[in-house]
Amino acid sequence: MKLVVRAAVLCAAVAAAGAVLYGQRFGGGSRRAPLDVQVQGNTPYDGRFVFVRLRYNSGFGGGFRRGGGGGPMWAHDYPDGEVHLSRILQEITLLRIRTDGSNILSLDDPELFNYPVAYMAEPGFWQPSASEAESFRKYLLKGGFAIFDDFRGPHWNNLQYQMRQVLPDAQWVELDGTAQIFHSFFEIDHPEDLAPPPIYGQAEAPSYWGIYENNDPKKRLLVVANVDQDISEYWEYSGTGFVPVDVTNEAYKFGVNYVIYGLTH
C-alpha cells in the first residue's frame, strides 16, 4: 500500500511535463513541451537497465501520430511513456535504471541482446523480415522478454500471425489475475478492471495474453500482449488530468510488474 501511495505521488510529480504536453497535443498545439529531463539517444551498455523500444518497418509507410506529430507506428508515446515509467521504476524499486534516456533498437540489432526486456508499440503494423523474426526468436528463447502494447481490434490478428513467424509452435494463453506477472511487484488481482484510455472510444474490453516458454504455464512468459489496451498512453499522459491519477497509477502498476517480471523470470 505504501508503494502505491508513493507511485501516486510520483505521478503527480511527473504531471508538470505531462499537463502541458497534453494540452498541446490534444488542444491542437504542434509543439511538444520540453520534458524535465534531457532525453539522449541510444546509450552504450553500462550494466544498468534501460527501457528499450523496438523499432520495426511496418510496411505501411510512415504511419501516423496522434496529435499531428506524425512519425512511425513503433514510436507511439515516445519518449514520454518510457521516461515517465523509468522514473517511476527508479523511485519505487531498487532497480538501477537510466532515466536520462531510452534505447530504440531494431529486432535484428545485436545490441538488443544487452537488454532482456523490450517494448513494442502498435504491433498491429509490425511486419518482421525473416532475419528479424529469427533474431527475435533467439532473443526470446535465450531469456528475453517482450511487451506488446497499444493495439486493438484486427491488429491482434497481425500480432498472432507475425509471432508465428517468430515462434511457429507458440500458443497464446489469456492471462487472468492469477498469472504471476500480475503479482511480480504489485498485486493486480483484476487486470481486466483497467479500462483502455478514453481517447479511442473503443468498445472492446481489454485482455492480456502471453506465450510461455515451451508452452508450459509453469515456465516463464516470453511475451505479454495488452490486447485492446494502451498502457503506455497512461504513462505518457500521467498527471495531465487526461485520466484520473488513480487510473494512471493502475497503468503504472502494469508497467512496473512487467519490467520486474522480465527481470526476475
Add this chain to the structure above:
Amino acid sequence: MFESLFRVFFEYRPVIFQQGEFRLDPSSGAYVASIVAAAVLLVAIVTYRAAGGKGSPRERAALAALRILTIALVLLCLFRPVLVVKAAVPQQNFLAVLIDDSRSMQIPDWGGQPRGAFVKQQFGASDAGLMQALSDRFVLRTFRFSSAASRLASVSDLSFAGAQTRLGAALDGARQELAGLPLAGMVLVSDGADTTDASLNDALLGLKAAAVPVFTVGIGRDRLARDVQIDRVSTPRTALKGTSLVVDAVVTQTGYAGDTVSLDVEDAGRIVGSQAVKLPADGEPAAVRVRFMASDAGARRFRFRIAPRPGELVAENNARDALIEVADRREKILYFEGEPRFEMKFLRKAVADDPNLQVVTLQRTAENKYFRVGVDDAEQLLAGFPKTRDELFAYRGLILGSIEAGAFTGDQLRMIGEFVERRGGGLLMLGGPRAFAEGGYAETPVADALPVVLDRVSRAAESLSVAHLRVRPTRAGEAHGVTQIAATEAASAGRWKDLPILTSLNPIRAIKPGATVLLTGTDGRREQVVLAFQRYGRGKAIAFPVQDSWHWQMDASIDVDDPTHENLWRQLLRWVVDGVPGVVDVRSTTDRVEPGEPVTLVADVVDPTFVELNDARTVAHVTGPRGTEFDVPMQWTGDRNGEYRGTFTPADAGSYSAQVEAYRGGKTIGSGTTDVRAAPSDAEYFDATMHAARLQRIASETGGRFYTPDNVAGMAEDLQYTGRGVTTVEERELWHMPVVLILLLGLLSAEWFLRRRVGLA
C-alpha cells in the same frame, strides 16, 4: 664376482674378516727367528751401504727397504697371524627363513620366470641349493608372510596370492615366535615391496634390541623393462549426482616412451570418461587430467584404466579404483539479491533443470519489499534473511548478490562468517554496486572470509566506474574443474577466448595469502580478479566480482543452444556446496580393506548450529554385501570434540554400507552414510620392482647382509659367523693366504729387478 675374487686372494669370505678378531699366535721359535731376521737385516743394510759406485743412494735405499719388507713379511708369517671368529655350532642354532608369499612374487622378472620360481628352486626340496646349505648348519624355522607371518610346513604350500605385504609385521612376528631360542639370524626372501603405510622402524628396533641379524635376499629386478603404471589418482570422497568431475592422475612407464595411450574411466564397466596420454620418458611421471560425469547415485567404484600394452610385464598396475559417494540429494543454496537485476534471473535459469540444486532466492525489489522464489513453503524467508544460526546453517551454500553490508545486522554478518568457518558452508559473493568494498563489507566478518582484499573506500553507486572486462582463465583456472566450459581442456581454453565481455563495478586486484585466482579480466589497461576462492575454516569462500555473467547466455554471439552459461553456473554452484558437511559427517579410515580386516568408521556430530556434540548416542547401521544388517555402536573419542569412532570387521568380500545416526534427548539429530569395500587389493602390483634399498636397510641396520640370486650361494656360510646363538670359537690361519705368497714373490722380484738395474746382480 667381487666375493669370488676376494676368496681367490684371501681364501676366506669377507664376513670372516668383518666378524673375526685379528691375533698373533707365535711359537717360541718365532722369537729366535726374529733375532736371526734382525741380524740378516743389519747385514743387508750394511752391505747395501757399502756398495759404493753401484747405483744412487736412493736406489740403494729402495733396495734396502724391499729387503726389509720381505724379511718383515716372513717374520709376520712366523708369528702366526690368525682371525678368531665365533662360528655357529651346526644344528645347535635356529634360523628363521621368511618367504614372501604375496602376489607380487608372481611377476616374471627373474630370468623370465616368476619371482616365486626362485623360491621353489632354492627352497622347494630338502636337497635344494640354499635349503640344503642352510639346513646343514641350522635348525630351520620357515615362515610365509604377506599381511602377517605364519609357519610354513612345506614350500609347496606357497601360493603367492597374498594381497598385501607387511614386512615389519612379518619380521616382528617371527622374532616374537622364536624368542628364547638360540637364533642365529633371519633370512628374508622377498622383493622388498611393502604395501602398508606402517614404518619399519619399530620392527627394526625390536630386531636390533634382540641382536638378530637379518639376511635379506632380494628377488626381481629393480627396474621393469616394459611396464605402464597409474601411480596415483586424486578423487573427491563425495560428489553430487550429475557433477562433472575433473580428476588428476599420474602415469609412469618404462619401455613405451612416446607412445600414446588412452586413460579410461569406467563406472560399472561402462566407460564414462577418457583422456589420451602421451607417455613420458622412462621413469618420469606424466600428469593427466581426465573428466567424467558422476551420473549414477550411490557408492560408485570408478576404475581408471590404461589397456595393457604388448609385452607388458605387469598388467595389474594399469588400473586403479576409487570409491566416490555419489549423493542424489537436492542441495539447498540461499541466494540473497539486493536489487532487481538480470544476473539473478539468468543464474536461476541456468540451474533450473538441475535436480540436485535448489536455489532459494530472496530478492529485495524495493525497500522492505522482497520477492521470494524457490522456497519450500509460504513461511520460508518470510521475515527476510535468516536471523538465527540454525535457520542459516540449514543451507549448504550462500550467494550474496548486490546487497550491501548495511542490510544485515552485526550478528547476521558474524553468522555469515561462521557459516563458512564453522558450519563449513560455501559462500559466493557476486559483483555489483552493493557488493564487496562498494557494498561496505570492508572490515566485516564477511570480508574476513572472502578470498580478496577489500578497500576501505566507500563509493556511491552513481560514481562507480564500469570496467568492461575480457575474461580469461589463469593457469590454475585452466586446470580447475569449475572453469572447464568445453569438452576438452583445449576446447575450453578456446571457448574462453570467444566469450563476450562482462562488466564490473568492483575493481578487485589483490587476493589474500592462500587464495587462488581462477579467472581474471582485463579492460586492456589493467587486470582484475574475476573468480577467486580460498578455504576459510571448514568451508570455502568464492568471489565473482562481475555483475552480468548473463551475457554469456544472452549475447548475440551466443547460440540459443550454447550450454556454456548453464554449465558454468551448474559447475560453480555444485562447487559451492561440494564437500559441505552435514550434521552427521561420516567417513571410514580407508575405503577398502581385506575381508577379515577391521575397518574404523569416524563420524563428526554437531547440533543444528554446528556446535560439536560429545553426548550424542551414535550408532552405525551397517548393511553387508549379502544384505545382512548389524549395528556398530560408536563412541566419542575424547580426543576431538564431536568425533565418534566405531569398528567392525567385514567377513565377506563386497560392499558394506554404513548409515550412521546420531540421537540426543530421544530425538534424531541427523544421519550420514559412507561405504567400505572389502576386497583383495592390487597394491602388490604397484611399484612392483624389487625394492633393494628397503632390503639393504633391513640388513644393514640389523647387522645382516643383502643378497641377490647371483650371490646368494655364500649366504649359508656367512650366516655361520653372525656370532649369535650357540657358537664355537674358530681360528683361521692367515699366513697361507695366497695374497701373502703373491706379496712375498712380488717383493723379491722387485728387489731382483732393481739390483739388476743398478748392477748389483
